Amino acid sequence: MATQREREPLLEVEHLMMQFGGLVAINDLSFSARRGDITAIIGPNGAGKTTVFNCITGFYKPSSGRILLSSEGSATPSDIDVLTRSGRRSMAAAAGRIYLLERMPDFEIASQAKVARTFQNIRLFTGMTVLENLIVAQHNTLMRASGWTVLGMFGAGSYYRAEARAVDLARYWLDRIGLLDRADVAAGDLPYGDQRRLEIARAMCTEPVLLCLDEPAAGLNPRESATLNALLKSIQSEHKTSILLIEHDMSVVMEISDHVVVLEYGTKISDGPPSYVRNDPKVVAAYLGVEDDEVALAGVGIAP
Amino acid sequence: MEYFFQQLINGMTLGSIYGLIAIGYTMVFGIIGMVNFAHGDVFMVSAFIALIFFLFLTQVLGFGSLVLALLVVLLLGMALTSLWAWTIERLAYRPLSGSFRLAPLISAIGMSIFLMNLVQVAQGPRNKPVPPMLNDIIVLRDGANYAVTLSYKQILIIVTTTVLLIAFSFLVQRTALGRAQRACEQDRRMASLLGIDVDRTVSLTFVIGAALAAVAGLLYMVHYGVVNFADGFVPGVKAFTAAVLGGIGSLPGAVIGGLLIGLIETFWSAYFSIDYKDVATFCVLAITLIFLPSGLLGRPEVEKV
Numbered sequence: 001m002a003t004q005r006e007r008e009p010l011l012e013v014e015h016l017m018m019q020f021g022g023l024v025a026i027n028d029l030s031f032s033a034r035r036g037d038i039t040a041i042i043g044p045n046g047a048g049k050t051t052v053f054n055c056i057t058g059f060y061k062p063s064s065g066r067i068l069l070s071s072e073g074s075a076t077p078s079d080i081d082v083l084t085r086s087g088r089r090s091m092a093a094a095a096g097r098i099y100l101l102e103r104m105p106d107f108e109i110a111s112q113a114k115v116a117r118t119f120q121n122i123r124l125f126t127g128m129t130v131l132e133n134l135i136v137a138q139h140n141t142l143m144r145a146s147g148w149t150v151l152g153m154f155g156a157g158s159y160y161r162a163e164a165r166a167v168d169l170a171r172y173w174l175d176r177i178g179l180l181d182r183a184d185v186a187a188g189d190l191p192y193g194d195q196r197r198l199e200i201a202r203a204m205c206t207e208p209v210l211l212c213l214d215e216p217a218a219g220l221n222p223r224e225s226a227t228l229n230a231l232l233k234s235i236q237s238e239h240k241t242s243i244l245l246i247e248h249d250m251s252v253v254m255e256i257s258d259h260v261v262v263l264e265y266g267t268k269i270s271d272g273p274p275s276y277v278r279n280d281p282k283v284v285a286a287y288l289g290v291e292d293d294e295v296a297l298a299g300v301g302i303a304p
Numbered sequence: 305m306e307y308f309f310q311q312l313i314n315g316m317t318l319g320s321i322y323g324l325i326a327i328g329y330t331m332v333f334g335i336i337g338m339v340n341f342a343h344g345d346v347f348m349v350s351a352f353i354a355l356i357f358f359l360f361l362t363q364v365l366g367f368g369s370l371v372l373a374l375l376v377v378l379l380l381g382m383a384l385t386s387l388w389a390w391t392i393e394r395l396a397y398r399p400l401s402g403s404f405r406l407a408p409l410i411s412a413i414g415m416s417i418f419l420m421n422l423v424q425v426a427q428g429p430r431n432k433p434v435p436p437m438l439n440d441i442i443v444l445r446d447g448a449n450y451a452v453t454l455s456y457k458q459i460l461i462i463v464t465t466t467v468l469l470i471a472f473s474f475l476v477q478r479t480a481l482g483r484a485q486r487a488c489e490q491d492r493r494m495a496s497l498l499g500i501d502v503d504r505t506v507s508l509t510f511v512i513g514a515a516l517a518a519v520a521g522l523l524y525m526v527h528y529g530v531v532n533f534a535d536g537f538v539p540g541v542k543a544f545t546a547a548v549l550g551g552i553g554s555l556p557g558a559v560i561g562g563l564l565i566g567l568i569e570t571f572w573s574a575y576f577s578i579d580y581k582d583v584a585t586f587c588v589l590a591i592t593l594i595f596l597p598s599g600l601l602g603r604p605e606v607e608k609v
Contacts, residue, residue, distance in 0.1 A: 057497060107496040111501075125491060136498060
């Protein structure tokens with residue numbers, strides 16, 4: 001079981017608000033994802049799940065609210081307060097660096113706060129080989145080792161060693177997803193299920209503290225889905241990576257997640273362990289709808 | 305036959321210069337999907353930078369060694385031209401990156417006119433000459449009434465281009481920066497979510513393109529011996545034609561396109577009419593766009609539905 005230290009919040013979303021013109025996509029959403037957990041965000045289509053991801057990973061600038069990431073340990077309220085007032089993007093607190101993601105551009109969220117993500121529709125670099133896709137993900141390490149390209153061009157040994165390490169890490173992940181023998185194939189030529197897993201491997205090559213997966217099981221057959229579950233479970237248990245997951249496939253959500261947040265129309269309607277959420281009448285109503293007479297009765301304040 | 309071989313050598317020399325400029329067009333197009341029309345004028349500015357430093361070193365400081373002088377001019381020219389391109393990208397293109405597609409293109413045309421006029425005002429409208437250099441020739445084959453020759457100039461141009469292209473393809477294929485460039489070409493948003501600073505990568509792309517154009521500028525000055533403020537336009541558009549012919553976005557395509565354009569122009573001048581050489585070159589542009597819109601090595605754009 002997870003230790004006490006692992007149960008500290010890693011990501012704390014507070015009063016997040018996202019408006020597009022007059023449309024409120026996310027309305028006053030607060031939740032947290034704990035370190036070492038697999039946290040699932042579920043909800044009917046259009047509930048704002050992907051918008052939450054876009055806010056966390058810096059593609060959208062939230063209209064208001066705070067997204068705090070504590071890379072190690074938990075930040076004290078006073079630390080958070082100091083950082084929020086300072087106007088800076090991150091600071092070193094007693095328990096490790098803390099980041100305010102809503103203030104950071106997307107590439108810094110990836111390279112400094114160490115948040116990685118995948119998309120609903122696969123976005124591999126299809127023209128590059130499988131191995132290159134995984135090495136691109138280690139760009140910043142390699143860029144530093146190559147002395148911003150200058151040393152790399154002149155063949156410095158340190159660059160070759162860094163590159164060898166990058167290839168080792170890439171091969172480790174290829175082995176984990178069972179694609180080691182296809183390392184030199186163009187990524188676009190892989191079958192769909194392999195591309196899905198390669199995307200996760202590429203995200204893991206950035207060595208993230210938080211991995212955000214947007215519907216990783218979409219379009220997978222039941223066998224591939226089971227392999228995915230096993231992969232995510234093993235990432236959770238063997239690496240210091242916590243997972244935030246958007247998923248429609250309830251067999252995946254209920255089986256692997258430790259914590260579920262349910263959204264509907266941009267607001268949170270339920271939050272808790274899978275067993276609790278599954279039986280929450282509000283969740284059942286959001287997914288299955290309620291009978292007309294129940295709505296009518298609820299409307300006049302009489303419980304059915 | 306001798307005449308043919310001589311034209312082949314001349315064409316390759318000219319084509320090398322076009323190829324170096326064409327890489328700048330094709331790289332920028334690949335990464336931000338914009339034709340940088342100011343690139344030809346950056347090339348012209350670099351030729352002036354080369355001219356000024358060359359004259360300063362040889363006439364004022366009295367550098368004895370021509371090779372050393374050219375090397376110093378090359379390095380200074382690459383550095384300064386890169387700085388120009390970096391500034392242009394910062395001032396004229398980046399603020400428009402979120403705008404509609406044509407905005408940076410129009411800004412590039414404006415920048416082109418600006419640079420041309422700036423140099424005209426600052427350096428005067430007349431041709432600026434440098435003393436002739438590297439005029440020794442090697443006679444490769446002495447025919448009955450025509451000798452095939454290779455001048456030191458031509459050797460310098462072809463060798464410099466070859467060495468640079470090898471270094472450059474190593475940069476793109478094997479370094480982290482090159483991989484980041486290719487990643488940004490394919491999917492800029494995904495690249496930035498993997499921690500790649502896309503803005504910086506785009507800046508560096510402009511800088512690398514300009515550094516290659518600076519080499520072309522120096523070689524152009526050595527080859528023709530004169531530089532003029534309007535010299536950016538026609539070579540620039542020809543290099544753009546080369547990039548389109550090779551398949552815009554493709555780096556080997558740019559080099560092959562450059563060589564082909566150089567050869568077409570030279571052979572047309574040699575066998576048909578020198579007055580119509582530009583007509584011939586630009587007919588190639590029209591024919592390519594009609595019959596082979598993705599160029600020789602370009603990938604056809606496939607829209608997934």
